[in-house]
Amino acid sequence: METINQKITPFLWFDKNAEEAVNFYISVFKDAKIKTVQRVNGAVLTIAFELNGQEFVALNGGPMFKFTEAVSFVIYCKDQGEIDYFWKSLAEGGQEQQCGWLKDKFGLSWQVVPANIDKLLNPGDPQKTDRAMQALMKMVKLDIKALQEA
Template identity: 35%
Template sequence: MTRLIPHLWYSAEAEEAARFYVSVIPDSRIDHVSTLPVETPSGPAGSVTIVEFTLAGQPVTGFTGGPLDPFNHAISLMIECDTQEDIDRIWDALLDGGTPEECGWLRDRWGVSWQIAPRRLMEMIRGDDRAAAARTAEAMRGMVKLDLAALERAFAG
């Protein structure tokens, strides 16, 4: 079986980040933590921490490998939520020490980009009623944290 496992390179604190994420996102857990027993370009034996964890049922690997390239918007992790309460809870937790951005995006304290969105959003945007989809997308563009009720109102016209 072939699997896709996102791999996140942290300059520091990969284990701390993973433990924080699994405390915030349902259906998440730490699966394994280890260190590389050999010297690497990132440092001596034992200096690279590898964290295998599950986020919302999806396997992810993070590792502390020292500074290389910072995280950027070229890739983000999207969490789909069923309720505004879930959006608020996850947004507020991930935003602690981070930076809010428009359209439901934020950067957490480690620099990882997240999209916290209602599950219903993509249904509205890709629906057959293109005018409703445009109203929804335009409403989203004016938001920082997404507001499910306001998006539904925009979709309904």
């Protein structure tokens, strides 16, 4: 396996569809690449890949473990167009959830949020913060304009 360049790397356990999942993630994220593929008897065992500079390893480890919301990834988006893109791409075949959360078709949880989510939810006025949080709690896919207007 190629040398990993970061101190901590998420290791994603799949039953037997790691290659399909990695190819899906590579197609969704523009700045993405497969780094190495390790095979055993011709079958994929692990795939090291990178999404926007973040390194991951996918493993075909069998059906013993499934993804849960206990571990998830947040995508910080520069604008509503980027939120819409990632939401549509990752939610296809998956499950939309509240507050910008979704599960992709492989069961991995993502939250798709604006890059300035902290500022939108904490504008410095307690009443505005309360209204913004109430607006967020009613949303599935996040709407930047609605959060700004809350």
